[in-house]
Structure formats: structure tokens, C-alpha cells
Amino acid sequence: MKSLIFDAGPLINFSMNGLLYVLxxxxxxxxxxxxxxxxxxKEVIDKPxxxxxxxxxxxxxxxxxxxxxxxxxxxxxxxxxxLREIRDGLMDVANRSYKTKKKTLHLLDxxxxxxxxxxxxxxxxxxxxxxxxxxxxxARMLVENPENLRKVLEKKFHxxxxxxLKGLESFKGFKVIRSTEIVYMxxxxxLTKVRxxxxxxxxxxxxxxxxxxxxxxxxxDYVGMK
Numbered sequence: 001m002k003s004l005i006f007d008a009g010p011l012i013n014f015s016m017n018g019l020l021y022v023l024x025x026x027x028x029x030x031x032x033x034x035x036x037x038x039x040x041x042k043e044v045i046d047k048p049x050x051x052x053x054x055x056x057x058x059x060x061x062x063x064x065x066x067x068x069x070x071x072x073x074x075x076x077x078x079x080x081x082x083l084r085e086i087r088d089g090l091m092d093v094a095n096r097s098y099k100t101k102k103k104t105l106h107l108l109d110x111x112x113x114x115x116x117x118x119x120x121x122x123x124x125x126x127x128x129x130x131x132x133x134x135x136x137x138x139a140r141m142l143v144e145n146p147e148n149l150r151k152v153l154e155k156k157f158h159x160x161x162x163x164x165l166k167g168l169e170s171f172k173g174f175k176v177i178r179s180t181e182i183v184y185m186x187x188x189x190x191l192t193k194v195r196x197x198x199x200x201x202x203x204x205x206x207x208x209x210x211x212x213x214x215x216x217x218x219x220x221d222y223v224g225m226k
Contacts, residue, residue: 001031002032003032003035003130004032004033004177004182007040009134009136009212010134010135010212011036011044011070012211013135014179016210021193022192023064025186025191026186026189026191029189033071034069034070036072039115041065041072079121086121090108091108091109091110093168094171096167097163097167098150098161098162099161100159100161105157105161108138108142112139115132119131129174131176135212146163146168150162150163178214180219183203183204184204200222201219201223204219204223
């Protein structure tokens with residue numbers, strides 16, 4: 001069985017766009033399991049369940065969890081300890097590697113780092129890459145192009161930024177996808193409820209406006225491939 005690890009961002013994005021059903025449909029129609037870490041469960045279910053503003057969203061997410069559509073990875077006690085160690089190590093590297101003249105930039109939080117750590121543990125155990133669904137651009141660029149991230153941060157903060165690129169080699173080798181790629185796959189399989197000539201474009205822009213890092217040009221390319 002194939003696995004896909006979720007960071008909190010794509011799950012929240014699906015919920016805000018009324019697309020959580022897509023995960024149910026993909027689960028029914030493909031041999032894949034959707035995994036989360038305890039950190040992500042806390043972020044998308046446990047904590048928002050106590051906040052009235054987010055309670056409905058958390059209940060929808062919890063329904064998927066109770067159905068087994070998304071589930072915690074099955075880890076031994078030793079693997080849980082290993083995950084925490086890897087998670088904390090990745091956070092330490094990411095959060096001390098980019099600096100302006102005035103401060104060190106905090107870039108990675110527990111949820112994203114735990115998802116990456118889980119992917120590493122599963123690859124070490126099974127010998128296969130396990131993709132991670134991450135929408136947040138910073139975390140994706142740490143994996144895909146840390147030098148470009150440095151340039152992006154310079155534009156964001158309007159100052160020079162230095163990066164310890166050698167230290168960031170621990171982020172190499174991860175396979176990252178976005179919520180947009182998952183929805184595109186579901187659309188191609190005719191698993192989305194929204195259909196029609198403008199449907200794919202609307203789905204992708206909906207995800208973009210709720211946090212998925214995707215450009216206009218990429219959306220044009222996706223629509224052209226449908």
C-alpha cells in the first residue's frame with residue numbers, strides 16, 4: 001500500500017474549500033493511506049476543537065479521522081522517540097540557518113518538521129520515498145531549493161539574508177507535493193463534485209487563496225493538461 005503524509009496546511013485548505021470529501025473518494029478509489037503525526041492531529045483536530053471559531057472545521061476533520069481516511073502513523077515507542085529527535089534536529093537546523101544582520105529567522109514549526117521526520121523514518125524502514133503534502137512555501141523551498149528561499153526572504157524582509165546551505169543538506173531527498181496536485185489528480189479521476197470547463201481553474205484558485213503556493217502560470221499549465 002502506498003502512503004502520503006499530510007502536514008496540517010493542506011488538510012485545513014481542503015476543509016476551508018469544502019474539499020475534504022476528495023480525500024474520502026481518493027481513499028475509496030486508490031490503494032493509498034493518508035498519514036498524519038500527533039503534532040498535525042493536535043493542530044487540525046484537538047486544539048481547534050476547543051475554539052468555537054474553528055470547532056466546525058475540527059469536527060469535519062475528526063469525522064475523517066474516525067472513519068480512518070486520515071490516521072496516525074503506526075510507530076513503535078522507539079520510532080516515536082526517533083521521530084521527535086529528527087523533528088527537533090530539522091527545526092534546529094532550519095531555524096538557525098537563515099539570518100539577517102539583526103536576527104535569525106524562524107522558518108519551521110513542529111507540524112511540518114514532524115511530517116518530514118515521519119517521511120525519513122518510513123523511508124529508512126521500507127526503502128521507499130513517502131511523499132509529504134505541504135502547501136506552505138517556506139517549508140517546500142527548504143526541501144526543493146534553499147538558495148531560492150534565501151532570495152525570497154531577502155525580498156520579503158527588504159534586507160540581505162545569509163544562509164548556511166551546507167547545514168541545510170539534511171533537507172535533501174524529501175518528496176513534497178501540494179494540495180493542488182492532489183486535487184488535480186482527483187479531478188482527472190472524476191472524483192470532484194465540481195465539473196465543467198471552469199471547474200479545474202476554480203478548484204486550483206480556491207486552494208491558492210487558502211494557502212497553497214501555486215503561481216498563475218502553474219494553474220494555466222494544469223488547466224492546459226486537463
